[in-house]
Amino acid sequence: MTTAAVIDGKAFAENLRARIAVAAAQFEVHAGRKAGLAVVLVGEDPASQVYVRSKGKQTVAAGMNSFEYKLDDNTSEGALLDVVERLNADPAVDGILVQLPLPSHIDEQKVIAAINPDKDVDGFHVVNSGRLSVGLPGFVPCTPLGCLMLLKDRLGSLSGLDAVVIGRSNIVGKPMAALLIAESCTVTVAHSRTKDLPEVVKRADIVVAAVGRAEMVKADWIKPGATVIDVGINRLPPEPGSDKGRLVGDVDYADVAKVAGAITPVPGGVGPMTIAVLLRNTLVAAHRNAGIVLDEAAL
Ligand code: NAP
Numbered sequence: 673m674t675t676a677a678v679i680d681g682k683a684f685a686e687n688l689r690a691r692i693a694v695a696a697a698q699f700e701v702h703a704g705r706k707a708g709l710a711v712v713l714v715g716e717d718p719a720s721q722v723y724v725r726s727k728g729k730q731t732v733a734a735g736m737n738s739f740e741y742k743l744d745d746n747t748s749e750g751a752l753l754d755v756v757e758r759l760n761a762d763p764a765v766d767g768i769l770v771q772l773p774l775p776s777h778i779d780e781q782k783v784i785a786a787i788n789p790d791k792d793v794d795g796f797h798v799v800n801s802g803r804l805s806v807g808l809p810g811f812v813p814c815t816p817l818g819c820l821m822l823l824k825d826r827l828g829s830l831s832g833l834d835a836v837v838i839g840r841s842n843i844v845g846k847p848m849a850a851l852l853i854a855e856s857c858t859v860t861v862a863h864s865r866t867k868d869l870p871e872v873v874k875r876a877d878i879v880v881a882a883v884g885r886a887e888m889v890k891a892d893w894i895k896p897g898a899t900v901i902d903v904g905i906n907r908l909p910p911e912p913g914s915d916k917g918r919l920v921g922d923v924d925y926a927d928v929a930k931v932a933g934a935i936t937p938v939p940g941g942v943g944p945m946t947i948a949v950l951l952r953n954t955l956v957a958a959h960r961n962a963g964i965v966l967d968e969a970a971l
Contacts (some may be wrong), residue, residue, distance in 0.1 A: 676900070676932040679822050685944035688821070690735055691971055692951050695869075696735040699958055707958030708737035709767040709793065709950075712761045714752060714778065715745040720771045727769070727947055734788070734951050736958075739765060749778045753786050760788040766961050767793030767954035790961065794951035796843065804850045811953050816848035818945025819880055820900045824898055826879075826934050831856040837871050837884035838862045838889070838922070844903055849878050869893070881922035891927035898927055900935040902940050 681815055700706050708733045713724045724740065731738035752770075759768045768791045774780050777932050784792075789799035795811035803810030823830060835857040839845035845861060852859045862872050871895040880901045881889050886906035894900065904922030911917070919927055921938030930937050936942055959966035 675928040677826075678900075679826055679901075679933040679934050679936045679941060681822055681936055681941040682944045683693045683817075684822060684825060685948035688945075688949060688971070689730065691736045692712070692948070692955055695971060696955055697967065699722075699955065699962075699964065700735065700962050703958070703962045705764065706735065707766050707955050708739060708764045708955045709769065710739040710741065710762075711769045711771060712743065712752070712755060712759075713742040713771045714743045715775050717742050717773070720773075724771055729949065730947050731951060731954070734955075736951070736954060737764065745775055747775075747778075752778060752783060755883055755922065756786045758867070760786075763961075765791065766958035767791055767950075769794050769950065771799060787888075793950060793955060793957055796849065796929050801842070801847065801956075804847060804854075807854060811957070812851065813847045814946045814949035814953065815844050815882075815903060815942060816880075817952065817953075818949045819848060819903065819942055820851045821944070821949070822901060822936065822945065823878060823899060824855075829855075830878070833877040835855050835878040835880070836860045836862060836876035836877050837880045837882065838866075838869070838873065839880075839884075839903070840869045840885045843878075844882035848882065852878070852880075879923075883922045885922055886915065886920050887922070887924040889923040891924065891929065891931045894928055894931045896931055897933040898931075900932045900944060902936050902938050905938065905943065 696707055709725050711727055728738040728740055759765045760889040768787050789797045790799055792811050796812040798859050804812055815856055835852045837848045838864045840861050849859050849861045862869055873893040874895055877898055879891045882903035884904055902921035902923040906920050908917035920938055956968055
């Protein structure tokens with residue numbers, strides 16, 4: 673029985689962050705200032721607080737400025753839009769990220785639409801999704817771009833391969849599909865209404881699972897040798913005697929690893945790529961905003 677190669681996203685992300693740190697130092701010399709990322713957090717969501725702290729720490733470690741804005745749970749939509757406007761106008765801020773989810777009284781789409789697309793390092797603005805779908809330079813959401821980097825590192829050219837993306841969210845599934853189309857894959861996007869999902873997945877040379885259902889993708893869905901990218905982050909119920917359940921992906925890792933050619937683990941696969949790509953996007957934004965040339969493909 674074969675065992676899949678493990679795609680080490682943690683190591684890849686560390687290397688990417690090291691390349692970013694070198695380029696960030698060069699940017700500082702040329703621009704006379706550091707690149708800057710502003711992160712806005714509204715409310716006290718514990719998971720969001722952890723993400724924001726981690727983003728801030730990694731931004732500073734890469735040699736960029738981190739500006740954090742922590743707003744109350746009951747901040748009005750208008751007040752948040754004012755903060756975004758100020759950041760849009762601030763020349764020290766190259767990238768703006770508003771941590772989602774926002775409290776229910778705030779319209780997320782309205783806030784995303786208020787961000788200057790040239791500072792939208794999350795790639796969620798419709799201008800950037802439009803640029804991605806027509807093949808113009810813009811900003812691509814961090815998680816799918818991280819998945820693509822891992823796939824290209826593993827497979828080289830993706831041209832002509834059959835790819836199945838499970839999930840059609842705006843932040844993962846749809847941009848992932850657009851990126852794979854741009855790499856000349858034949859792409860199928862599956863979702864909760866897809867008929868006979870196991871048969872659809874079985875056609876794939878590349879499977880990207882972005883569903884949010886623990887260990888849903890089974891070994892007998894996978895074409896032998898396929899490359900499997902697991903975006904899902906799910907916490908299982910705690911085992912007796914423990915207060916926290918294990919983190920697992922959307923793929924039944926232990927069994928799928930016996931069939932696939934390569935697979936990302938959870939944790940340690942796609943997860944670490946997301947912040948590393950956010951730093952990459954911020955540095956790209958800084959160069960574009962300052963009119964300094966950067967070999968973006970080499971990052
Ligand atoms: P989402 O917005 O909830 O979208 C989930 C998608 O899965 C939807 O398109 C849904 O279909 C589809 N789906 C649900 N049940 C299904 C089923 N039984 N069969 C086939 N498709 C099904 O989630 P998301 O934001 O894309 O995130 C997906 C997962 O990735 C989550 O576990 C999330 O935590 C994780 N994630 C990880 C990172 C990272 O940094 N590693 C970043 C983002 C997200 P419908 O559209 O038909 O409802």
